[in-house]
Amino acid sequence: QVQVVESGGGLVQPGGSLKLSCTASGLTLDYLAIGWFRQAPGKEREGFACISDSDGSKLYEHFAKGRFTISRDNAENTVFLQMNSLRPEDTGIYYCAAAHVFCSGYDFEYQYWGQGAVVTVSS
DSSP states (O other): OOEEEEEOOEEEOTTOOEEEEEEEESSOGGGSEEEEEEEOTTSOOEEEEEEOSSSOOEEEOTTTTTTEEEEEEGGGTEEEEEEOSOOGGGOEEEEEEEESSOOOSOGGGOOEEBOOEEEEEOO
8 A cells, every 4th residue: 555644844933944754655756756736725736846756857836946955865765845944925735746757747647645744834
């Protein structure tokens, strides 16, 4: 049985940092493209970062560039999302997802999903 799990969410003040982790059981993440999505209150879910399975190339949406970093630790079967300079508008549920094919910003391209980690940025 495949299970994808996010961890590391929480409450942080504006300007602070959080590091989310995505790990899986029954699934080897280094053979998959891994994307991070988020859903802010009252908004649709959006993809904003992805790391490919082949060359480890990374893609970011504009709001994530320079503040967020996606990385892998294949030995630990884990993908990380380092988030710095957090803003109140970064508040939401953050999802990790895995795709067999390639990085995509569309959620329907991903086959495996975690349950989400709540990130709250507030003073």
